Structure formats: C-alpha cells, structure tokens
Amino acid sequence: MENFSQTEENYLKAIFKLSERDDKPASTNAIAGEMSTSAASxxxxxxxxxxxxLIHYEKYRGVALTEKGSKLATGLIRKHRLWEVFLLEKLRFSWDEVQDMAEQLEHIQSPELxxxxxxxxGRPKFDPHGDPIPDADGNFTFRKQVFLSALNPGEAGAVVGVNDHSPAFLQYLDRIGIKLGAHLSIAERFDYDESVRVLLGEANEQVLSKKVSQNLFIQKF
Amino acid sequence: MENFSQTEENYLKAIFKLSERDDKPASTNAIAGEMSTSAASxxxxxxxxxxxxLIHYEKYRGVALTEKGSKLATGLIRKHRLWEVFLLEKLRFSWDEVQDMAEQLEHIQSPELxxxxxxxxGRPKFDPHGDPIPDADGNFTFRKQVFLSALNPGEAGAVVGVNDHSPAFLQYLDRIGIKLGAHLSIAERFDYDESVRVLLGEANEQVLSKKVSQNLFIQKF
DNA sequence: TACAATTTTTAGATTGGTCTAAAAATATTT
DNA sequence: AAATATTTTTAGACCAATCTAAAAATTGTA
Structure with a gap:
C-alpha cells in the first residue's frame, strides 16, 4: 500500500476516533478540535x-473513513498499542509515560517490523491501558465491560481498562493502588456526590469520586 | 535541546559522515550526492x-559541524545503531534487513527512551555491522582494525566490521559463512587480481576478491 | 418562514523543502 | 595569466501543510 504523511495518518486516526465515539460522520470542527488546528486546515x-x-467526504456533510482509510487507521492503532506494550513490558516505563513515544513509533513504516x-x-490482545489491540486484519477483541459508575453496591469485578488516559489520572490510580486486573467490589454508593466506597483486593478500602468511577472500565464477575 | 526536522537531521548525519570520511569540510556537491538531492537544495x-x-558555513567554502551539530549527529548515530542491535538481537532480523527501519527509528525524539x-x-559498544555505538556523551570506542586487503600471507585476525553495508554484500558474507567475530588467516595472495585465499575458522577455505577484501575490517591477533 | 447563530468553505498568504535554469565564484589547464 | 571547466549560489517556481479573514451554507429559533 502507498505511504502517507504523518499528518495524513494523524487525521485518519482522529476521524476514526470520532466516528467510533459518536458512531456518525465526524464534523470538520470536531476534527479541528481533535487535531488542535483550524477548521480551514x-x-x-x-x-x-x-x-x-481514504475518506467519504461531501462538503458540509462531514466525513467517514472508506474501507481503505479504516484499514490504515486500525493499522496505526495496532502499532501504537503494540509499542506501548513494548515500552511497558520490556523497557519498564509506567503507563502514564508511554503516550508521546508511542505517538511517534506508530508512524514507523514496516509491516514486517x-x-x-x-x-x-507474545501477541498481546490488550495494551497497558486495557484497550484492545487489533490483529493484523484489523479485528478487535471485544470485552463485556461497564463503567465502575454503573455498578451497584454488592457487585464486584476486575478493573480492565481506563477511559481517561491522562498522566494525571493514571498517576492517581497508581497512588491509590489501582492496577489493571485489580479486583474490587462496591461497598456503598453516596447519592450526595455520586461517589462510591469500594473494596480493593482484600483490605484496601477507598472512596472514589464520580469522575473516577466514570473513567474506570470494569468486567463484572 | 530544540527539536529539528527529520530532513535537517538527515543533513547533519550526511555532513558528519562526509567529514569523518575525508577529515575536511564537506562540499555542497558531496552532500547533494549523499542526500540524493540537488546542489541548490x-x-x-x-x-x-x-x-x-548547527554548522559552520561560508559560501563556496564547504561546511563543518559545530559542537552543537556534532552532538546532534552522534546522537542520531547512537540511536540508529542501538535500534539496529534491537532489531537483530530481539526481533531476529538479519543484518542486511535492518537499515531502513533503523533509518526511521533514529528520528524518534525521546532521550529517556x-x-x-x-x-x-546491555549497553552494547558495537552494532551488528561492527560499527561503534557512541555513549550518551558522544564518545566512540575505537578499535585497532585494518582492511583485510592490508593483511599479508600468514597473518590472522577476527572479522570485526564491514565497510560496505549494502544488503548484497552482507548477504554474500552470509552465503560464504563469514560472520562478525569469525577468525581467519591469509593463506595466499594472488597478485594477478589482488584476490586472497583465506582460511575461515578450522576448515573453510575461500578465495575472496579484491573488492571483498577492501570491505572487511579485521582486528589482527 | 425568515432571521440569527453556527459551521464550513474559500481566498490569499506563509513556511519548509524541493526543483530547474541561469548567474557567479572557484579551480584547472594551457 | 587567460581560457575553460567545475562547483556553488541565486532566482523563481511548486507542493504540502498551515494560518487568518471573509464568504457561503447549514442549522436553530422567534
């Protein structure tokens, strides 16, 4: 397949992300926001x-990826997430440090690599943030997961992913001892501010804010 | 330190290589040749x-790297060669396949990485082609090495590097069983075409052309 | 339905990197 | 030292990616 510039690749990723999020054509403005650039550009x-x-585009009607564009975008996501695994597992970076490096590495052109x-x-299926890594054909492994905020008192599960990938959030999770795979159960839910008291593992009890509970993916037991 | 474009980085590498080779300012034309571009560009x-x-430049007088340019160039060489080691040792590529990938990977910006x-x-000092890997301060490890063509009958040594990095040459070496570290001795030298008969290891005898013997670095015993 | 607000596109300019053709400087030969 | 050959620089243009400002299209609302 032809090669495209890093900029073009980044646009494709942005469009993919927006289409996935809203399940409808991405708007010019939304893309501009995602890419931190002007609508004119x-x-x-x-x-x-x-x-x-690479895209289906009609003036004023927004855009969707073509088959070709979609293959390319999932290829980028595949590379990004595989490099993230490499950086964590092999080079021992922490999950809040890998974003920038993976952002660059995803543009390396070499299918063989x-x-x-x-x-x-070891053909990992998920990256260090719990996001699925598409296989060489672009197929994602799906998982039955819900936000922690959707769990009721008494319910339990494992932390399988994060919705917010910001270093601030990831460092917060490290601080209070929440890692991918951690087991937890809802002890109590406070209607006042929609925070929840959870039991982490055997003995670690924490109160998590609404914001936190809306950014943790849980797979129920 | 600021960041520079991949193109700028490639120019610096070219200038470094030319200055190293000839030990004098690089000419516009030589750089154009190295970069496969026009003299005007x-x-x-x-x-x-x-x-x-990044460079000392006077019109019509050629160029040399400044301290800053030199630091940058050695940094690129360091990255290039480290990635080559990674590709070979960890991903099991062969030494004739790694050039293109390393060429891309060397531009990844992350000192920590x-x-x-x-x-x-394991802090390797030499890359898979036997070229020295500069340390973080830009210092190269030097080695007393000579071209195979400079050895006389009876002399022996180990293959420690190649001068020609082309896949064709490297594949040829694979074919006749010459690897980095291989021991050899000169059995006979033919004045006719300046080829040499060498004993490789214990029992492998080969006649090597002048061209081959001018592209193999040997460390004498 | 018409007017206002918003979104999107067009127009025109800028920057980095490239090119060809021509001019200027340097190097070589006689 | 003059003439010639070579190298290098300048001039002017092009493409990708970006910007701001203004125009056009669409959407929302009175």
Whole structure:
C-alpha cells in the first residue's frame, strides 16, 4: 500500500476516533478540535484525503473513513498499542509515560517490523491501558465491560481498562493502588456526590469520586 | 535541546559522515550526492542549518559541524545503531534487513527512551555491522582494525566490521559463512587480481576478491 | 418562514523543502 | 595569466501543510 504523511495518518486516526465515539460522520470542527488546528486546515486536508480514497467526504456533510482509510487507521492503532506494550513490558516505563513515544513509533513504516514486534511481545490482545489491540486484519477483541459508575453496591469485578488516559489520572490510580486486573467490589454508593466506597483486593478500602468511577472500565464477575 | 526536522537531521548525519570520511569540510556537491538531492537544495538547507547554529558555513567554502551539530549527529548515530542491535538481537532480523527501519527509528525524539533501550540491550559498544555505538556523551570506542586487503600471507585476525553495508554484500558474507567475530588467516595472495585465499575458522577455505577484501575490517591477533 | 447563530468553505498568504535554469565564484589547464 | 571547466549560489517556481479573514451554507429559533 502507498505511504502517507504523518499528518495524513494523524487525521485518519482522529476521524476514526470520532466516528467510533459518536458512531456518525465526524464534523470538520470536531476534527479541528481533535487535531488542535483550524477548521480551514481541516477542510483542505479532507479534500486531499478524499482524493486519495481514504475518506467519504461531501462538503458540509462531514466525513467517514472508506474501507481503505479504516484499514490504515486500525493499522496505526495496532502499532501504537503494540509499542506501548513494548515500552511497558520490556523497557519498564509506567503507563502514564508511554503516550508521546508511542505517538511517534506508530508512524514507523514496516509491516514486517510490526509482525515481529507482535510475536516478540507474545501477541498481546490488550495494551497497558486495557484497550484492545487489533490483529493484523484489523479485528478487535471485544470485552463485556461497564463503567465502575454503573455498578451497584454488592457487585464486584476486575478493573480492565481506563477511559481517561491522562498522566494525571493514571498517576492517581497508581497512588491509590489501582492496577489493571485489580479486583474490587462496591461497598456503598453516596447519592450526595455520586461517589462510591469500594473494596480493593482484600483490605484496601477507598472512596472514589464520580469522575473516577466514570473513567474506570470494569468486567463484572 | 530544540527539536529539528527529520530532513535537517538527515543533513547533519550526511555532513558528519562526509567529514569523518575525508577529515575536511564537506562540499555542497558531496552532500547533494549523499542526500540524493540537488546542489541548490543543499545550499538552501545549509543557510538554514547555519542560522540554527548547527554548522559552520561560508559560501563556496564547504561546511563543518559545530559542537552543537556534532552532538546532534552522534546522537542520531547512537540511536540508529542501538535500534539496529534491537532489531537483530530481539526481533531476529538479519543484518542486511535492518537499515531502513533503523533509518526511521533514529528520528524518534525521546532521550529517556534511548537510555532505557541502551540498558535493555546491555549497553552494547558495537552494532551488528561492527560499527561503534557512541555513549550518551558522544564518545566512540575505537578499535585497532585494518582492511583485510592490508593483511599479508600468514597473518590472522577476527572479522570485526564491514565497510560496505549494502544488503548484497552482507548477504554474500552470509552465503560464504563469514560472520562478525569469525577468525581467519591469509593463506595466499594472488597478485594477478589482488584476490586472497583465506582460511575461515578450522576448515573453510575461500578465495575472496579484491573488492571483498577492501570491505572487511579485521582486528589482527 | 425568515432571521440569527453556527459551521464550513474559500481566498490569499506563509513556511519548509524541493526543483530547474541561469548567474557567479572557484579551480584547472594551457 | 587567460581560457575553460567545475562547483556553488541565486532566482523563481511548486507542493504540502498551515494560518487568518471573509464568504457561503447549514442549522436553530422567534
């Protein structure tokens, strides 16, 4: 397949993310927001991406990825998440440090490298934040997961992912001892501010704010 | 330190390589050749690199790297060679396959990543082609080495590096069983075409052409 | 339905990196 | 030292990606 510029690739990723989130065509403005650029620049780029057959684009109607664009975007996500696993598992970075590096590494062009890396890492299905890693054909492994905020007192499960990937949130989780795979159960729910008291593992009890509980993915037991 | 574009970085590498080879300022034309671009483009870029304090440049007088430019160039070489070690040792690529990937990976911006990678690889001093890997301060480990073509009958040594990095040459070496570290001795030298008959290891005898013998680095016993 | 607000596109300019063709400087030869 | 050859620089143009400001289209609302 042809090669595209890093900028073009980043636009594709942004469109993929927005379409996935809202399940409808991405708007020029939304893309501009995601890319931290102006709407005018986005329009320019959309015209070019459409010419290259990467997106379906009609003026004023928003955009969706074509099959080709979608393959490319999932390929980028695959690379990003595999490199994140590498950085954590092999180079011992922590999960709040890997974003910038993976952002660069995902643009390395070499199909063979991706497959060898995947092999080397033991073909992981999820990245260090719990996000699924698409396989070489672009298929994601899905998981039945809910926000912690959707759990009721008495219910229990394992932490399988985060919704917010910011270093601040990830460092907070480290501080209070929440890692991917941690077991927890809801002890009590406070209607006042929608915070919850949870039991972490055997003996660690914490009160988590509404914001935190809306950013943790749980797989129920 | 500021960041520079991949193009700027590639110019710095080219200038470093040329200055190292000839031990005098690099000419516009030589750089154009190295970069496969036009002399006019080089002149443009030189003006910009000089403005950024990366090179000493006087019109018509050729260029040399400044301290800053030199630090940057050795940093790139360090990254390139460390990634090559990674690709070979960890991902099991062969020494003729790694060039393109390392060429991309060397532009990843993250000092922390380089140091972790170095650690992870066991702080290697030489890359898979026998080229020295500069340390974090830019210091190279030097080695007393000569071309195979400089050895006389009866002399022996170990293959410690290659001068030609082309896949064709490296694959040829694989084919006839010459690896880095291989021991060899000169059995006979033919004045006719300056080829040499060498004994490889215990029992492998080969005649090597002048061209081959001028592209193998040997450390004498 | 018409007017206002918002979103999107167009127009025109800028920057980095590239090119070709021509001019200027340097190096080589006689 | 003059003439010639070579190298290097300048001039002017192009493309990708970006910007701001203004125009056009769409959406929301009185």
């Amino acid at each position: 986005v329009t320019d780029m959309l015209r070019r991406l459409a010419e290259k057959g 991706v497959e060898r890396l995947d092999d080397y890492l | 080089v002149t443009d870029m030189l003006r910009r690199l000089a403005e950024k304090g 380089v140091e972790r990678l170095d650690d992870y690889l």
